[in-house]
Amino acid sequence: MTEREAIPFDVVIVGAGPAGLAAAIKLKQLADASGVSLAIAVLEKSAEIGGHILSGAIIDPAALNALLPDWQARGAPLGLAVASDEFRILGAQRSVAIPSLLLPPQLANHGCYIASLGNLCRWLGEQAVAMGIDVFPGFAATEMLHDETGRVTGVATGDVGDSPGIELHARYTLIAEGARGSLAKGLIARFGLDQNSEPQHYGLGIKEVWEIPAAQHRAGHVEHHLGWPLRDDTGGGGFVYHAEGTQVVLGYVVHLNYSNPWLSPFDEMQRWKTHPRLRTLLAGGRRIAYGARAMTSGGLQSIPQLAFPGGALIGCSAGFMNVPRIKGSHNAMWSGIGTAEAVFAALTAGRSHDAIEDLRSTLLAGPIGADLRPARNAKPMLSKFGTRLGTLLSGIDLWANALIGRSPFGTLRHPAPDHTKLRLAQQSARIDYPAPDGKLTFDRLSSVFLANLQHDEGQPVHLRLRDPAVPVRSNLPLYAEPAQRYCPAGVYEIETGADGQPTLRINAANCVHCKACDIKDPAANIDWVPPQGGSGPNYAGM
Ligand SMILES: Cc1cc2nc3c(=O)[nH]c(=O)nc-3n(C[C@H](O)[C@H](O)[C@H](O)COP(=O)(O)OP(=O)(O)OC[C@H]3O[C@@H](n4cnc5c(N)ncnc54)[C@H](O)[C@@H]3O)c2cc1C
Numbered sequence: 288m289t290e291r292e293a294i295p296f297d298v299v300i301v302g303a304g305p306a307g308l309a310a311a312i313k314l315k316q317l318a319d320a321s322g323v324s325l326a327i328a329v330l331e332k333s334a335e336i337g338g339h340i341l342s343g344a345i346i347d348p349a350a351l352n353a354l355l356p357d358w359q360a361r362g363a364p365l366g367l368a369v370a371s372d373e374f375r376i377l378g379a380q381r382s383v384a385i386p387s388l389l390l391p392p393q394l395a396n397h398g399c400y401i402a403s404l405g406n407l408c409r410w411l412g413e414q415a416v417a418m419g420i421d422v423f424p425g426f427a428a429t430e431m432l433h434d435e436t437g438r439v440t441g442v443a444t445g446d447v448g449d450s451p452g453i454e455l456h457a458r459y460t461l462i463a464e465g466a467r468g469s470l471a472k473g474l475i476a477r478f479g480l481d482q483n484s485e486p487q488h489y490g491l492g493i494k495e496v497w498e499i500p501a502a503q504h505r506a507g508h509v510e511h512h513l514g515w516p517l518r519d520d521t522g523g524g525g526f527v528y529h530a531e532g533t534q535v536v537l538g539y540v541v542h543l544n545y546s547n548p549w550l551s552p553f554d555e556m557q558r559w560k561t562h563p564r565l566r567t568l569l570a571g572g573r574r575i576a577y578g579a580r581a582m583t584s585g586g587l588q589s590i591p592q593l594a595f596p597g598g599a600l601i602g603c604s605a606g607f608m609n610v611p612r613i614k615g616s617h618n619a620m621w622s623g624i625g626t627a628e629a630v631f632a633a634l635t636a637g638r639s640h641d642a643i644e645d646l647r648s649t650l651l652a653g654p655i656g657a658d659l660r661p662a663r664n665a666k667p668m669l670s671k672f673g674t675r676l677g678t679l680l681s682g683i684d685l686w687a688n689a690l691i692g693r694s695p696f697g698t699l700r701h702p703a704p705d706h707t708k709l710r711l712a713q714q715s716a717r718i719d720y721p722a723p724d725g726k727l728t729f730d731r732l733s734s735v736f737l738a739n740l741q742h743d744e745g746q747p748v749h750l751r752l753r754d755p756a757v758p759v760r761s762n763l764p765l766y767a768e769p770a771q772r773y774c775p776a777g778v779y780e781i782e783t784g785a786d787g788q789p790t791l792r793i794n795a796a797n798c799v800h801c802k803a804c805d806i807k808d809p810a811a812n813i814d815w816v817p818p819q820g821g822s823g824p825n826y827a828g829m
Pocket residue numbers: 301302303304305306307330331332333337339340341342343344345346347404426427428429463464465466468469470491492493494538540580581582601602603604607608613614615616617619817
């Protein structure tokens with residue numbers, strides 16, 4: 288293969304989500320305001336900007352207001368303000384709404400917008416391009432580049448067939464890959480960025496978009512659900528956002544520290560839709576989109592060091608999601624903005640390839656810290672005490688923070704990574720999920736069809752098993768190979784050959800890039816790496 292071409296930039300940003308695009312735009316604004324010329328590149332693995340973004344989304348516009356105060360005049364796709372808000376506890380047949388006076392003020396969605404984060408990123412990408420930033424969709428960064436002392440000097444894109452990838456050299460490289468980034472995972476390990484923080488925790492969010500009859504639609508209405516069908520010892524819940532037109536957005540999140548290997552987040556979501564409240568809402572409707580994505584849920588205690596020599600982690604690659612608010616996009620943007628300011632100061636001081644000192648404490652001293660500090664015990668409480676008691680205690684904690692500015696519980700820990708939490712299959716109750724009816728509930732394959740997948744089957748498998756024997760040798764006898772159930776796209780299947788021996792089949796082309804397998808495999812044996820640029824889902828408006 289011929290040598291890789293190398294292109295020099297001042298700053299290279301991996302990932303065109305809210306964090307990466309906010310960082311690029313802020314850097315360019317600072318450069319333009321001081322008459323400095325900066326070469327900025329943003330790499331994005333999806334074929335189009337926004338094509339791999341999956342979120343709720345109720346968007347808190349605070350960071351966007353700071354970045355582009357005239358976003359309304361520029362036509363940002365945030366047209367629908369939240370009009371009404373309910374928090375419900377579900378039983379199998381009924382549900383009760385928690386009176387809004389009891390809800391901690393941090394959970395209010397007043398002033399937020401129901402939107403597609405993918406569409407917002409498409410629009411942010413257009414703003415970035417118009418400013419002269421080089422945005423490259425369809426290019427996955429697969430490798431960090433280092434100099435002889437180990438400092439990061441840029442990234443390389445993957446080879447495509449016989450064509451070598453490209454090297455993008457940079458004075459600073461920002462990693463904005465979102466939750467469980469593959470380059471971020473390597474950097475955290477290489478530079479020990481998480482040595483002084485708790486492990487990151489995750490939830491798997493599964494989302495469907497429906498068109499429903501106009502009479503059942505209440506534009507701007509928002510509901511969050513806890514309880515059925517999940518057992519009390521499993522964290523998670525559902526959301527229902529009445530979006531523009533007659534669309535309704537349904538999402539179901541299962542925390543990935545669940546312990547029963549028979550659990551299937553995909554099937555829990557299907558079951559949730561059979562609750563009378565959802566059945567009535569969706570009657571006569573039609574599902575038009577499907578996807579899944581992991582979100583970070585460790586909160587403040589799980590934020591690693593952000594800076595490494597030559598760059599920094601931003602957005603959910605570091606993990607700024609606020610769990611009780613189920614919002615992370617505003618903090619992703621704040622981290623992009625704050626990091627851009629620090630990087631710009633370093634660049635104009637003539638520095639390159641060093642670690643931006645105190646970046647973590649600087650960012651946590653601002654709006655991100657103010658948002659995450661009061662919410663820091665929510666996830667550990669759910670994990671320790673279950674959904675009912677954990678939610679009650681977390682509500683008391685949020686109220687205490689709102690009223691007296693501190694927590695009576697101090698700061699709780701959650702030290703065990705999600706993949707260590709599975710019990711043995713034999714010691715766990717089997718879960719029998721009802722068969723899909725093809726109208727309200729569906730199977731994985733017909734669902735994945737709605738994710739608009741593109742994947743060249745000729746490329747190397749991007750789901751790398753560190754030890755290919757582990758799935759059949761240990762995961763199958765110990766945990767009934769849980770990948771068959773936690774993967775929301777049916778990628779992993781155990782097949783029995785003519786000789787009666789089980790083998791693992793990997794349908795890599797079905798992968799929707801949610802990253803659950805990289806997080807939940809009990810042997811931590813799966814490394815998700817980016818497939819060829821442009822592969823994967825092509826979400827429209829997720
Ligand atoms: C189900 C669900 C519901 C949510 N609901 C809400 C909500 O209502 N409100 C809210 O504010 N937040 C919500 N969030 C959280 C929010 O989506 C995240 O906080 C936010 O998307 C993080 O932004 P980011 O830029 O860090 O990462 P992302 O949005 O994940 O963007 C990362 C981008 O980087 C690209 N990328 C990754 N790796 C590479 C690579 N190696 N090379 C090139 N490109 C790469 C990806 O394709 C992607 O486009 C939700 C999340 C989920 C999963």
